[in-house]
Amino acid sequence: MTALLEVTAARKAFGGLVAVDDLAFTVARGEIVGLIGPNGSGKTTMLNLISGALRCDAGDIRFKGVAIGRLATHRIARLGIGRTFQLVRVLGTMTCRENVMAGLAFRATPVWGAAAREQADALLARVGLGKPHVAAEQLTYIDQKRLELARALALAPDLLLLDEWLAGLNPSELLAGIALVRSLRQDGLTIILVEHVMDAIRSLCDRCIVMNAGRKIAEGPVADVLADPDVVRAYLGDADA
Amino acid sequence: MSRTISWLIVGGAIVAAIAAVPFFVGSYHVALGISLLSYTVLATAWALFSGPTRYISLATVAFFGIGAYTVGVLGDALPWWLVLATAGLIGVAVALVVGLSTLRLSGMYFVIFTFGLSELIRQVVTWYEVNVHRSVGRYVFVDVTQDAIYWQLLGLVVLVLLAGWLIGRSRLGLALRVIGEDEIVARHCGIDTTRAKLALFAISALFTTLTGAVMAPRWTYIDPAIAFNPMISFQVVIMALLGGAGRLLGPLLGVVPLVFLFELLSAHFPNSYSILLGAAFILIVYVVPNGIAAIIEAAWKGFGRRAEATP
Numbered sequence: 001m002t003a004l005l006e007v008t009a010a011r012k013a014f015g016g017l018v019a020v021d022d023l024a025f026t027v028a029r030g031e032i033v034g035l036i037g038p039n040g041s042g043k044t045t046m047l048n049l050i051s052g053a054l055r056c057d058a059g060d061i062r063f064k065g066v067a068i069g070r071l072a073t074h075r076i077a078r079l080g081i082g083r084t085f086q087l088v089r090v091l092g093t094m095t096c097r098e099n100v101m102a103g104l105a106f107r108a109t110p111v112w113g114a115a116a117r118e119q120a121d122a123l124l125a126r127v128g129l130g131k132p133h134v135a136a137e138q139l140t141y142i143d144q145k146r147l148e149l150a151r152a153l154a155l156a157p158d159l160l161l162l163d164e165w166l167a168g169l170n171p172s173e174l175l176a177g178i179a180l181v182r183s184l185r186q187d188g189l190t191i192i193l194v195e196h197v198m199d200a201i202r203s204l205c206d207r208c209i210v211m212n213a214g215r216k217i218a219e220g221p222v223a224d225v226l227a228d229p230d231v232v233r234a235y236l237g238d239a240d241a
Numbered sequence: 242m243s244r245t246i247s248w249l250i251v252g253g254a255i256v257a258a259i260a261a262v263p264f265f266v267g268s269y270h271v272a273l274g275i276s277l278l279s280y281t282v283l284a285t286a287w288a289l290f291s292g293p294t295r296y297i298s299l300a301t302v303a304f305f306g307i308g309a310y311t312v313g314v315l316g317d318a319l320p321w322w323l324v325l326a327t328a329g330l331i332g333v334a335v336a337l338v339v340g341l342s343t344l345r346l347s348g349m350y351f352v353i354f355t356f357g358l359s360e361l362i363r364q365v366v367t368w369y370e371v372n373v374h375r376s377v378g379r380y381v382f383v384d385v386t387q388d389a390i391y392w393q394l395l396g397l398v399v400l401v402l403l404a405g406w407l408i409g410r411s412r413l414g415l416a417l418r419v420i421g422e423d424e425i426v427a428r429h430c431g432i433d434t435t436r437a438k439l440a441l442f443a444i445s446a447l448f449t450t451l452t453g454a455v456m457a458p459r460w461t462y463i464d465p466a467i468a469f470n471p472m473i474s475f476q477v478v479i480m481a482l483l484g485g486a487g488r489l490l491g492p493l494l495g496v497v498p499l500v501f502l503f504e505l506l507s508a509h510f511p512n513s514y515s516i517l518l519g520a521a522f523i524l525i526v527y528v529v530p531n532g533i534a535a536i537i538e539a540a541w542k543g544f545g546r547r548a549e550a551t552p
Contacts, residue, residue: 051429073428083429091422102419105412106431112412155431 002065004029004190005050005159010059010069012045019045021214022059027159032181032191034201034222037211038235043194044086046211047161050192051083052076063159078108082157084148084165086194092137096124096147099136103154123150127180142173153184160184160191166200178203198226210234260395263388271387275459276500278394279452283473284481284492285401286448289408290441291478292486293417296347299474300339300355303362304332304446306469308453310366313379313463321383325454332450336443344438347424356471363469370465378464385458393455401448405489408441417441475522476503483525485532494533 003026012020019042027033035043048054050061052073061069068076082103091099100120104111111119121132127146131139136147145165152160166177178200185191195201201208201222208225210218212234218225225231263271283301291298311328319327343354370377408414416437419427427434453468460467476499484495499521506517529536 053425053429072433073425074431074433077429077431085426089423089426091419091426094418094422098415098418102415102426102430102432105415106433108431110412151426151430 003027003062004064005192006060006062007046007050008060008062010046010049010061011057012042012049012054013057018214020049020056023211023214023216024059025209025216025219027190027192029158029190030185030188031207032185032193032205034205034208035192035194035211036196036201036208037217040213041211041234042214043211044163045214047083047163047192047194050076050159051081051161074106077155078106080108080155080158081161082152082155082159083161084145084152084163086163088141088144088148090136090139090144090147090151093135095133095135096129096139096150097121097132099147100124100150100154103151107155109156120150120154123153126150126153128176142169149180158190160189161194162191163194164196165193166195166197174200256395256399260392263391268387271391273500273504275387275391275394275456276504277496278391278398279456280477280480280496280500281493282394282397282401282448282452283477284484284496285398285405285489286445286452287477288481288486288489288492289401289405289448290417290438290445291481292488292491293414293421294438294441295421296344296438297352297478298355298442298445299352299471299478300358300446301449301474301477302469302471303355303359304336304449305453305456305473306359306362306366306465307332307335308450308455309457309460309463309468310379311450312383312454312457313381313468316381316383316457321385324383325451328450328454329447332446333443336446337439340439340442341435344435344442356474359469359471359474363465366469367465378462380462381457381460383458387459390455390459394452397448397451397455402489404444404448408444409489413437413440479522479525483529483532485534487532488534488538491532491534494537 005027007026008024010020010023011018021042023042023046035046037043045054049056049069052068052071052075056069059069060067063076063079063081066079068079091102094102097117097120100123101116104116104119124130124132124147127150129143129146129150131143136144139147149162149165162181166174169177174197181191181193181204193201193205205222207220208218208222209216210225210228210231217230217234218228262274283305287298287301290296308328311331312324315324315327339358343351346354367377370379416427416432419430419432420434420437424434457463457468480495480499481492482495483499484493485491502521503518506514510517
């Protein structure tokens with residue numbers, strides 16, 4: 001099986017700080033892969049490299065066989081990579097419907113006009129958010145996260161990058177969120193999940209990649225990875241390993 | 242659809258009424274009308290780009306001056322429509338070159354750059370006039386009556402409003418609004434932000450340049466200090482902000498009161514004009530930061546709510 005996403009020796013430094021250091025991994029079509037690690041281990045930077053928000057200093061990223069490491073962000077989005085942001089970014093003064101239409105209107109197969117309004121409302125319903133005419137800035141934090149997901153889904157992506165999308169939810173919201181992500185996979189989406197909520201990682205991910213200080217320290221099935229002494233040491237320090 | 246048609250009829254009637262004004266009033270009032278119309282084009286064109294993107298441009302006078310100088314140089318050599326077309330082409334070409342190199346800048350840097358650009362072009366033109374043309378000023382010999390200038394400006398007003406209306410309904414319009422909200426999100430939505438900004442910057446510059454060209458014969462004599470007077474850029478920004486740059490008709494709401502205010506100030510207080518103008522600017526920024534259009538909209542919504550509440 002060929003990989004949907006193939007990262008080879010990716011490297012990104014900010015001055016002297018190497019945020020992503022020689023990272024390599026692949027993601028197969030239809031997988032949900034967790035990208036975990038302590039704060040500051042480079043997870044979000046890695047997502048930024050994939051989505052094109054940042055450029056690699058070295059290494060290569062291939063998506064559907066296309067080298068995207070040097071591609072402009074909007075081209076990567078049109079190839080079929082959608083994402084949400086760790087700190088929610090909605091288009092505040094625009095309505096929920098317009099937020100989602102922004103995702104529909106500029107993808108490789110653009111949707112516009114009445115069809116776009118219809119699909120936008122359907123996507124809003126899909127993520128559990130009605131309110132097409134409410135301005136995004138008036139939504140609660142959780143609803144803004146939902147809206148961001150709807151906008152990412154509007155791109156009809158093959159690969160979805162979720163950056164702590166489940167953080168800050170209460171227990172019942174978390175269950176609903178997990179069910180939603182799982183249903184996305186059933187629709188054929190491939191998902192990379194950066195997450196600190198271990199319950200979500202355990203119940204959603206086929207596989208986990210653990211990062212620490214920019215490097216990959218473990219990879220494999222979730223239960224195995226979480227039992228790995230290196231991983232425990234990275235999270236909790238030497239005494240507990 | 243029928244709503245569009247009724248809007249067209251109302252709009253057509255208003256345009257026809259404005260077009261008929263020169264037949265009924267004297268030349269002073271036509272001159273005032275020219276002022277109103279030219280600032281309407283300039284402020285609306287400014288808001289086309291700066292409204293949605295929130296990039297404050299002080300380059301209005303750069304393009305305005307390019308238009309005026311094209312007429313100064315070519316005015317008596319080519320037919321009038323060809324002069325206008327040439328001016329428009331030069332304006333768009335400069336906008337594309339400048340845009341490609343500067344639309345990466347944002348915030349304060351863009352403001353300063355556009356101001357610097359206007360000054361740079363003024364200095365280059367001055368240098369050329371002094372060293373090559375060997376005279377700082379030029380006489381504009383174009384056989385255009387005041388009424389004709391008035392009608393041409395009215396034509397530009399109609400065109401710029403039409404362009405704004407079409408853009409607002411297009412994907413380009415949505416792209417610009419998304420860029421104004423969050424450029425990173427825009428790129429992640431698949432928007433080619435550079436191209437979208439460049440397109441709008443060029444369209445805006447086209448109307449600004451044409452206004453400068455149409456206005457040039459009004460002066461009969463132009464020099465770089467007149468054609469590239471930075472005051473024009475500042476006045477256009479403050480008019481658009483007073484009216485509300487986020488709405489198509491917003492700038493118009495700022496143009497009308499301010500043109501009358503400028504007229505009043507320059508007639509009655511010619512010596513303290515700049516001071517009073519500065520005070521007016523500060524007052525506007527403090528008192529109506531979101532523009533008149535926003536106030537009217539809020540009042541309209543409030544009225545609607547009250548009407549619903551009372552049975």
